[in-house]
Structure formats: C-alpha cells, structure tokens
Amino acid sequence: MATTAPSSWSQRISAFIHSPSQFLSSTTSDCFLAELLHELRDDRINESTKVLLLSILQEYPNVLCPSATVGEETTLDLMAIFTQAPVRSMNLKCHLMLATANILVCTSCMDSQAKVAESFLDLLLLTIQDTNDHKDGQVFHPLRAVACDCLREMETCFPGLLSQKLELLYLLKQQETTPLHQAYCVLYTLGLKNAIHLLALQNEVADGELKSILAGNEGFAWKVVENPLPPFPVSSMGEIPLLQMSADSKELRSIVSLLLEESYLLTPASQATLLRELVEVVAMVQALSPSIFKSQLLRLFGTVETTLLHATLLMKATFTDSLFTTEDENFFIKRLVGMAQHPQLSNPQKLFYMDCILHFPENRPISSNGDESLPVLVTPRLAVSLLPTVFNDSSTMLCRMSLLSLVYMEADEEDDKGVSYLFDHLMALHRIVDNHGTREMTVTFFRAVFTFLNYFYHSEKFTNDLTTRLCELYSRHCYLAPNVNNMIDRAQECLGDSGWPIQLLKALQKLIVELPLPQLTLQNLNWHFKVLGRVARESQVPQRSSVCFLLSVLINSSLCTAGGWRMGNAVLAVCRNLLQHPCLDQVFIELADLLQYMMHHYEDTDIQDHARFYYTLLTNLSLEKLSGVLAKGPDIGPAKVRSLSSIMAESEGLSSNLTVHQMKHPVLQLVKFQDSAKQEMSQEGRSKTLEGEEMLRVYQEQFLSPGFASEVILKYCLTHVGDVEAPYHKLFSICLHFDLTDSNYEEVRDINVPCLFKARKPPVVHLKLKPRQPYPTRLRASAVFTTEDGMSWYTQLADVSVSFPDIFLPMPVTMDWSQESREQLFDHIWKSTCSEESSQSATSLFCFEVGDRRLCDLVESNFHPCLISKQPDQESYKVLFFLPPQCHVLLHIIGAEDAIQVSIVTDNWKLLPYINSYLHDVTNGTQKGGGNQMEVPDSRTDS
C-alpha cells in the first residue's frame, strides 16, 4: 500500500472534515479506514500525523465504522496500537484512548457488550487506579486524566454502569491530591447520582440497600445498558423519583457535605456540573435537606461565573422556598436584573441573564406552563435600567424591547409613560433608518416595531402615530417596500383581530396614488406596484384609486415603452390580485380599460398577451367563476391549482411548484426481482484453437471496444408500498430517477414505466449500472407520475442498495467459448495476475469449515453462474467473478482435510475487504439466493 506524505494527509483530512460524504464518494469508508489504520500502525509516521488521523476517528466514528462489527475490529486494532506505543508517545496514547471510547459508544459495541468493550473498560479502570502517579510516574498523568473522562462519558451514556463500583471510586477520589482530583470527584458524583436514581426507580427499597451501594465494589453493571435509565426530569419539570428511606442517611449526608466543601477546589465548569448532580441527589433523597446548600449560596450569588449562577438558578427551580426565602428570591431577581446590564459582562452573558429573568423560577408562580412570563417582582421601577437605547447592539435592543413591553403591558393601564418611552425609542430608530442607516439597523427597526405591535396593537394612540410615521418613511424610501409588506403579512398572521395592517395599507395606498407623476421613476414605480399589489389582496380596501393610478401612470409615463417585461409583470400582478377582489364590480370598467390599454400599448408581447387573457377572463366570466379559476389554496381542489400555472402573472419559479405536487409518504417501492430461471452456460461451444498467451491477448482485446462488458443490469419489481389510498391505485407515466451517492458509478439513466395498477402484476424494471469502481453503493431514487385525475406527483423512494455480489458478472466471453477454453483462460488470468508486478494485484487465502452442509451444494447455490470448473470428487472448484469495468476476482476452492481453503487472486487489492466479508457471509450461510444484503458503508453523517 502506498504511503501518503504527512502534508497531503493534512489536506485529505481537511477535505474529509469539510464534507465526509463528498470525500467518501470517491472512495469507500472501508478503504479509507483501512488506510488510516495502516498509517497508524506504521512506525515511520510521525506522532503528530497519527494524532491528526485519530482526530477523525474520534469525531466521525459512525461514518468510518458503519457497523458494530467494523467498530469492534477497529477498536481491537486501536488497542493493539495502544499497547505497542512507547511511553514517550503519551499524547498518542491519549488520543488512541479517546478514539476507542468514541467508537465503542457510537457503534453500539457497548450495547452488545462486546468483549473488546469489557477489556477497554478494564483498561480505563486500571489506568485510573494509579492515584497521585505513585506507580507509573508523572508521564502517565495526562493518560489518567483522559481515562477518567472516558469513564465519565461512559457513565453518562450508560447511566448506572459504574453503580456497583462506588467504594473504589470514592477511595480514589479521596486519595488523589493533584489537580486531577477534580476528575475523580466528578466521576464519583455522577456514579453516585445514577446509582441513587436507579434505586429510586425501584418499587421497594430494602433497608441498608443504599449502604451496600455506597460500599459496592463489584463488576460493571451491564444490565443498565439493556434497560437505560430515563433522563432525569429536573430540567423538564417532570416528577422527580423519590427514594423513601427508613434507615438513616448519615453516611450519604456526610458524603454530600464533603463534596460541597471541596467544590471550591474545582474549576467553575466542573463546579457547576458537580452542583447540578448534587441538586439531583438531594432532590431524590428526601432524608437530605436542601439546606445542605445554604453555606454555598452567598458565594454563588456573588460569582461572576455564568455557569455557577446558572447552577444556582437550577437549585432555585428545584427547591424553591425550601431553600430560598422570599428575601433571597427578591435579592436574586435584583441581582439578575443588575447583571443583565452590568458594564463588565459580555453581551451574550447579558442576553442570557435577560432570558433567565423571563423564565425566573418563582417560589409562588402564577402560571407554570414554562412560557415566557414576567416574575411579579420585576416592576417597572426595577426594569427601568433595562430600557433600550439607540446605543445598544441589535440583539440587546430587541431583547430589552420585548422584556420592557412585557413589563409595561402588565403595569398600570392609566400610566403609559413607559410605553411612550418605548414608542419614542422606535421613533429614534425611525430617524436613523430615515437617515440611511445600515441594513442591519433597518431590519432591527422593523423587528422592534413588530415586537412593540405584538404587545400594544390595541392602543390606538400609538398605532395611529405609527401608521403616519411609517408612511413618512415609505414616502422617502420606497425601497423599503419588501420590509413593509413583510411586516404587514406578519402582523396579519400574529395580531389576530387588529385592524392596524389594513389601516396602514389604506394609508400607503393613499400616499402612492396621490404622488405627483413627474416625480416617479421606473425604479420607484416598481416598489409602489409591490405595495399596491399587496393592497389589492385586501377585501376591505377600496381599489378604485389604485386602478386609476395605474392607468394614469401607463398613459402618462414612459412605462409602456421603457418598462419592459419585468415592470409589465409588476402591473399585471396587481391586476391579478384585483381580479380576485370581492368588490371587483366596483372597479370593473376601470380595470377593463387598464387591461385594454396594456394590450394595445405595452411594448412587450408577452405582457400584451397576458393583458388580453386577463381582459378576456374579466369580460367573459362571472365573478364566481373568475375567482374560482384564479384562487389558489387547498379549498378549491387540486385540479384548479394546475390550471393556475398557465395564467399566473409572476411565472418565475411559481408554475413549476404548482404543477408537480410533493408526496408526503412514499407510495412506490422497488423490490428485488427473484430470477427463478437460472441461466445455463453453454457447454457445447466450439473449442477455441487459441493457445496460451494468445488466448489472454484475445480476451483482453475485447475490452478495447467501447462499452464492452461495462454494464451490470439489476432487476426490480416496481410495486406499491403497502396499502395506498385509492387515488394512487392506478399510476401512469412513471418516470424513475436515480441519484448517485458517490462517484464510483456513471450517472444512471431514468427509467420510464407506462403504468402501474394495484390489481395487476407489477412491472419489472431493469436498472443499468456502469461502475467506475466496483464498490457497493446506494442510489437515491425518486419518481414522478400521474394519477387518474391528471395530477402530477413527485415522490421519493427508499434508497436502492447495491451490494457487492450484485455487481458480479460471469466471465465476459462470447457464448461460443467452450468449457475447456474457459478453464484455460481462467488459468491464464490466474497466472498473469499472480506474476504481475502491478501494485494493484493481490493474493489472499480464506479458510472455513463446511459443517454439515455439502461443499458442492454451497458452491452451486452461491457461485453458479460464475463457476468455471467443478470437480466434486476432488473437491476442487474454480470461480471467476468479473466486475465491470475490468476487475477480476478468481477463487480456487479446494477441500482440505480439516477445512476448505479458498485461494483468492484479484487484480484490485482494494476489493479484498469486500471479498472477505462476502465469503464470510456465504460460508456462514447468511447469504442465500439472490437476496443479497451486504452491509453498505453509509457515507452520510445525517443518518
């Protein structure tokens, strides 16, 4: 195997990290994994490169080890490398340990309690027992740290795994005095919490059971892997399991006290973790009083560390008034308000504290649905320091805006001083946007307005003012039309019965139609049309003025000559909305005039045609029919939606969406076709007179003709998925489309199937694959079809998986080759491949036991079409698999005394892992007939 230089490794690794699926599309995960492991075993490779390679094993174990078997093999390899690595390569050892832990947990080796998982856990446990580096010295210090964290992660993923080892863990925690005691402390606390959780979930807890758990020193509790603990319900406010104890809990109390006392020695991050575990322990064990935390509270209230204050908040949520008095609560909320604007804290911290205020766990909450609500203690007076100002960054400003809106909404109705301040603030932002503020400021302004409206849309005093100010803004900056339309849309969705959006639209309409014509540029007109189009969708707004304005613009400006298709379309979009307007009869004549004018005077032909079409619709259809034809939406029925595409004004991208509908659930599937008729090889061919090398040359020359033996044809039945609804029983013009998931194959051509009826026999489709590299793959399949009612549908099918044996072909020679010539050719290929100097070829040996089956049956049933020669009496068989484009796998199977030997020769060594697992499957009897389901490496990370 060729070695890769370190520099190119760093490039390949970054390519892999950028997109594992793209990277693996040009190779396979098996090959890449083999390469990685090869490099890791190589002594000449330097340590930093190896650490780099291990990083992707740590981060992408599921991609590189798609199955538990591969995971198990890989961890075995890594542990062997770990054992052999010298002491000076401690950093490498640390990374090896981390990679192993990741693979074991993620590839479900733990779930199956694989042997390697057990030995790895033993290794971890052994490593952490050298407290204070007494035995192995300080060199092993980093490894110990990693081992502790690996155990902690194992216990987190499989809660309770260490529940029978608490005595040992406690002892180690007590002994360790280097800074690593933190790791032991956190590990022990987690184990303790999970053990108590397990105990609390039992129905009956006998006396002394807790005691025996604390003193437990047995093996790993594998049973928890099968029955995982439910997550602890503290954060979800569910019911906490309680441990009823009659016997005294003195020992546990002293353990918790000691942990709390020493918590000061931990880093803030670990301290917060420890506090949370202990909160859960105390919450479960009724005999422990929450007041055990009292001594820590003052230190925690004063801390600058977000993690610690957050842990205190959780404590508050869990214990409420059994730990926090009313004064404490009052003090806490004041503290949070103070911190939400503390000049020495960062913006993300302050934003987080504002969130904490909105979800503050009160001792006596008014509602407890977990929604944002203001604690009673947050009065306008307290919140005044959080008023938004123009000097805030956008996030802070919006967050303050919404918090203060809540404050003032709940405050006294009579006093609107606070709301006035917020409104003035909006006006300050208005001024900035008016003075060409940045895009960010513009977006922030509209968001602030929307937030304000959410709370105060019922107050006419402010909304009237807002309408005026927004119109002013629009009149000076009509490019804000998309922002304005967006806000009107959202306001209509969210503000329920508010009449404000209509009020604003009316005001905007008035503003636009009264604009003096000479001031209108084409660019501005485009924006105005957008707003008028939006106005035309409102049944409550009279449209006459809009139509008159449009007509006057068409007549009196250069729009008809200089506007082009796009502007014409913008006018037509307004007209289209008008055609659907319930009060169409009020503007009937004006609209007819407008459309007529356009069809005669607009320069663009397409626009003329559309105008004519609209005109015809308007003048010939009744109102009901017109709105029926134009309306969209599910209430009208799908057939109407289809017809809409042809009369859409804005045809950009819309019509395609409207014509083909997406299926939510798949209705079609491809099922592998079981070919019962076995192809019989011609035995009667004329004997080739070619000899030796000549024969091989003739064989190889065949490949010079393009397309020779390059295709694999797989047969599938196209059927319905289970019980589909009646409309889908008869499907027509089905077009199957396949997308590749890697680049090992040429693009697959679409397959057309005329029809599929539920009642009839399913059609067989031939999927033609042209491999570039003969690796297993997976194809994404989708279909477009038509149903009886004329609707077109798009649906996704389950992925089609192409296994390794699926791409086996028999020896690609013409039918007239005799049995004898085939055998000769086999021998020639064998010989030449073995002797070839090419780095690509490889030989290998596979042994197995037949057990109680007969070898000839096994060979016949599995290798039949590729069987070249059989001599059952001598138990000797020759098999040749041809894999397009031009790979050969030759098997020579010989029955020896105690086992069957399969000698393997191939001209592509990269196929070896697949051959190996294929033979493994065949000989284990899992591979029967045509239903081959070999594991295909899944290169997607999102599965």
Added chain:
Amino acid sequence: MSIRALWIITQEKGQSGTVRFSKRYPTVERRAKSLAGPQYVAVPEDCNILHPLMTELGLTDPDKPFVVTRDDCARPQRSPALELRLEGRGGGVLWPLLAIAQGGLILACLPLVDAPPEPRPPLPSLASVSQGLSLLAGLQNCLCGAGGKPEGEALASRLALLPSILLQVCPLGTPLDSPQMGAPHPNTNHSPAGAQKQPAWKAGVHRGRAVVNVALSEMVRSMQYGSRSKQDLWDVHGSVTCKCEVEGVLPNVTVTLTLPPNGSPLQDILVHPCVTSLDASILTASSVDDNDGSAFSGPYKFPFSPPLESFRLCSYTSQVPVPPILGSYQLKEEQGQLRVNVSLKLHESVKNSFEYCEAHLPFFNRGQVVSVDVKVSSGQLEVSKEKGLLVWVLGQKFPRCREVTLAGTVSFSAQSSGPTDPLCTGLTAYIKMYFRVLDLTLSGCCVDQHSVQVYSTAKPRITSSRELVSSEYYIWNSTGDAPVSSGLLMV
C-alpha cells in the same frame, strides 16, 4: 451539560465565511439522538453549516436589501441562542446554537438539550447553555487575547493550538475547565502530591519570592447634553486585577477595598470564583435598587486563594456625585460654515495630572473639512480633513483655572464626500473625550498596601495601583437633537 459540536469561522468583509476549525463530539451526539427521539436533527457537515448560520447572523447576501429568510421581522433574534434552519435533504431546525461574533471571527457551538424536545424547553432550563457560553468566551479569549481580533498567520497559529487545548478542557464534549492559551507558568512546578488537595484551577505551585500586585482600574462613562430637558448622566465601573505569586498549595490572601467617608457604596459587585467567602452586606447595594443612606459602604474584604495567573478579583459599579470633566458644546450653522464653541471644565476634586487627555470632534454628513479657523485657550488642535475630525490635544494638565475653551468656525466642501453617520445628522453632533489619570479613582475606592494580608512564611512584596480611564464619554451639542442614552430619566 455537554456540547455536540463546535465551529470557528472567519469572514472577510463582503465575502462568505470559511470554517476554520470544527470539532464534533459523537458520544454527545448519540445522547442527543436518543433524547430527542423522532425530533432529532443531526448536526450537518461543515460545508452545510455555513450558509444557515451566516443567514441567521444576517451576514449573507450583503448586496441584497431584503431577503425574507434573513430579514423577516417576526424572526426572534433576541437571545444568545439561534435557531438554524437547515437546507437540503432532511432539513430541520437546529436549536439552540450559541454564537459569538467579534469582528470577522465567529465562534459557535451547539449545546445538548437534555430535556424532552417538545414543547421546546426554556433556554435557562438547559444546563449545557451556560457551559457552552463559557466555553465560547474562553475560546474567544484564547484566539483574540486582549488585543482584538488577530489576523492571518497569528490567527492560524492560534487555531493550530486548539486541538491540544480542547484535549485538556473538553476531550469528550463536557467542558472541564475554561480554555487557556499559553505555556505553564515559569516559576512553578508540578508539585509531588502532598496531603492538601491542589485546586484544579491551579496547575502548579509558585516557588520563590512572594509578590502581590493589586491594580484598581475605574472607567467613567458620561452623556452630557447641556439642556434643561435632558439630564446629564455619568457613572463609573471598576475592576480589581490581582497577580499573586505566593508559595503554598492553597495560600490565603485578603484584599480590602475601602471608600472615603461619605463615599457612595460599591454596587453590583461580582467576584472571581477563587474568593472563599463573602459577607452578605457586600452584595446588598445594587444599581437597580433605591439607594437608602444606610447602605453598607465598606470596608470590602475579599479573602481568596489566588490562582497562578493574573485574574480579575472583583468588579463593581458606582454612582459618583460629579463628572470629572463637565463640557459644553454649541454649534451654529452660519452661511455654509459651522460656528463651534466648546468649553471643558475639570472638576476641582479631580487631580490635574493626566497621562493623556484629548477631545475628538467628528463632523458627519457634511463633506470634507476645507478650512478650520479655530482658537483654543490651551493645548493643540490637529485636523484630519478627510476624516472630518478635529482632535484637541489637551496634554497632561488643564490650566490653573481648570477651564479650557475652543471657539471658531469650520467649513466644509459641498462636493467631496466626508464621513457619514445615520445618527449625527443636522446639528446632532458630539465631542468624545479620551483621558487617563493615574493614581485616582472617582469613587474614591482604594486598596491600601497595608491592608493586603498574606498568610505565608515569607514577607511578600506588595504593590498596588489605581487609574481612571474614560469610556464612552460624550458631550452632545446642546443646540442639536441628541439621542437619549438611558431611560433612567423617565421615572
């Protein structure tokens, strides 16, 4: 209490970003999957994270004025946690993605939601969120240090150190410590284990002479309007930074802050986690509360056991009775030019000895400065015509009378464009002050060297210092319409 993945992204102006570093924690991902059940949304590949993240931060399509996915007004962009809408096959919403952006550097991480996903749990109920925020802040500190955003190779070399830093502080997705850059302390060694447990936040033990350095730095902010309708505002906030080189595994040090008689109390005190205990009275004063005269006003005792590196022992805010420099700024539009009148008065309680003192007068939305005809009673005037900026360098001292003036006219060219600002239009304009005074605090807070107690065998050398620095110190033109900077006045 874990994070699923971490990204560091850089973005040059006007370009799409690049993922410079990423780290995934597959075991945490496995937990996320089992916790979320059918609502599980996988972390996308690096190439697919960039666009949704940049859209959420408002950084995509800089040339398009409105993109609904980016600019929708109903989008709640008001918490540190973003909601990422993923594109392509699968789609889904990734929440809560924490992101910190500084200059062109964006740090983001995805904390684990250790609660049922439906209904969406409140952010503060998730333990991993504060852990994620702290991790990001630590990483930001590592990458940027004190000096803003590093560029090019400096950044690349710091990024190269991240794998080994993360091996220390977050090997499997659960943060164990805050990330720290740099080699271990020189005068320390890994002590052989003794009877006393060594704090996990202290990598070694100091050997050598005991030295304690306490530095008190106060920042003063001010908004002065010179108007009857708007009340002037000022406040100070300070912090105490310590560097203690003291022998012992867990040495005790106590620093005491004192205020002068009648000094207003220190408020909103935040302390470093190495402080061992706090008196309840220290935390009582708060800026959001009514101040009653009986509030505790010191001495403020902080007993602690110091870490090896320099650290911020505590920080506070304070309301002081007067601003150090009281200014007045008046502009008048006169036949195409501006008449400028400025006077600055140094308060008598402030020491008249600056390290530097400058007043900056920027002019926006007026074109470039063409001519300046201005007289100052003290100091020198520097003009930057292109930037439309007058810099009045006042030097180390105000004159005896403690008052300086600037008067004259400035004219602008109508054609060439000068600096613009959407806030400062018309006569809305400000002076920004920059100054630093050594050995002074406005609150009067001080650390007496003799009050620093170190419980160790060797007598330590103790140094302390104080300084006052300006920050956001604005004097607005009283003839213009100045924006309100605080709502405090309305109640």
